[in-house]
Amino acid sequence: MPIITRLDRMLADRKMQLSELADQVGISLANLSNLKTGKVKAIRFSTLEAICKILECQPGDILEYVEE
Amino acid sequence: MEKQIEYRKFAKVLYILASITYWVSLIGLGFMGLLMIGSLFIQESIIVLLLNSIDPAQLHFDQGTFRFSIDWSLVVPKELLVFLRVGLFNVLIQMGVYFFIALEFRNLMRHLMTELPFTEITVKYLKYLGIGIIISSFLVLLSSSSFTYLFMDSETVKQILGAGVTDMGTNITLFDKTSMLAGLVVLLLSRIFSYGVELQEEVDQTI
Numbered sequence: 001m002p003i004i005t006r007l008d009r010m011l012a013d014r015k016m017q018l019s020e021l022a023d024q025v026g027i028s029l030a031n032l033s034n035l036k037t038g039k040v041k042a043i044r045f046s047t048l049e050a051i052c053k054i055l056e057c058q059p060g061d062i063l064e065y066v067e068e
Numbered sequence: 069m070e071k072q073i074e075y076r077k078f079a080k081v082l083y084i085l086a087s088i089t090y091w092v093s094l095i096g097l098g099f100m101g102l103l104m105i106g107s108l109f110i111q112e113s114i115i116v117l118l119l120n121s122i123d124p125a126q127l128h129f130d131q132g133t134f135r136f137s138i139d140w141s142l143v144v145p146k147e148l149l150v151f152l153r154v155g156l157f158n159v160l161i162q163m164g165v166y167f168f169i170a171l172e173f174r175n176l177m178r179h180l181m182t183e184l185p186f187t188e189i190t191v192k193y194l195k196y197l198g199i200g201i202i203i204s205s206f207l208v209l210l211s212s213s214s215f216t217y218l219f220m221d222s223e224t225v226k227q228i229l230g231a232g233v234t235d236m237g238t239n240i241t242l243f244d245k246t247s248m249l250a251g252l253v254v255l256l257l258s259r260i261f262s263y264g265v266e267l268q269e270e271v272d273q274t275i
Contacts, residue, residue: 035275040275047275
């Protein structure tokens with residue numbers, strides 16, 4: 001998929017665990033893990049907003065377009 | 069969530085009805101199977117005995133579009149045995165198809181009781197159910213008396229039917245239109261549910 005997530009990089013910078021982020025965002029660890037590994041097909045704006053708020057970043061910091 | 073609980077309750081009720089139909093058709097199928105096997109062992113001599121014990125004056129038949137009386141003294145026992153066996157085989161085939169429909173319907177309801185509706189398994193059960201209903205629409209051809217008579221010598225048929233025949237199965241129906249339509253609609257539903265599976269997958273992979 002051309003859209004990849006840099007969630008692992010952001011979590012490492014903030015020294016935060018994936019489970020901690022999942023709790024604060026309010027989604028399951030499995031779903032967040034799928035997002036991290038690029039297995040999801042779509043993300044709601046509300047979820048993206050919650051992640052950006054907690055990680056104090058922009059959507060562009062988490063999502064990146066890489067041509068195949 | 070409420071709608072999910074609602075359809076599951078309905079599926080449970082249908083499952084109970086489907087289970088009753090399933091068991092009744094299974095027992096019926098078993099019974100017909102035994103009768104069929106039993107008929108293979110019936111000897112002509114038994115038929116002769118039966119024919120000798122019948123009082124011809126009491127036997128007149130009124131079947132659908134035709135009415136006839138039989139002079140039993142002219143009936144050939146061997147041909148009557150063929151008539152019996154073919155008749156039993158007809159019923160066995162029909163019951164087999166109805167059992168298959170009851171089985172698939174029961175499986176579908178059992179699945180819907182506990183799982184989400186838009187899954188590959190639902191699509192599979194709907195497909196088999198549709199095919200079963202379409203096949204059952206052709207059973208009307210087997211039900212026709214003239215189908216049985218096809219297996220017998222025409223002279224014997226004339227003897228069995230005797231005098232007073234007004235008609236002999238000239239209205240052969242190839243298939244039942246209502247059942248055919250129902251089967252096609254169920255097949256269409258399976259295609260629609262297949263699309264539903266795609267949508268469900270997309271929803272499941274959206275966070």
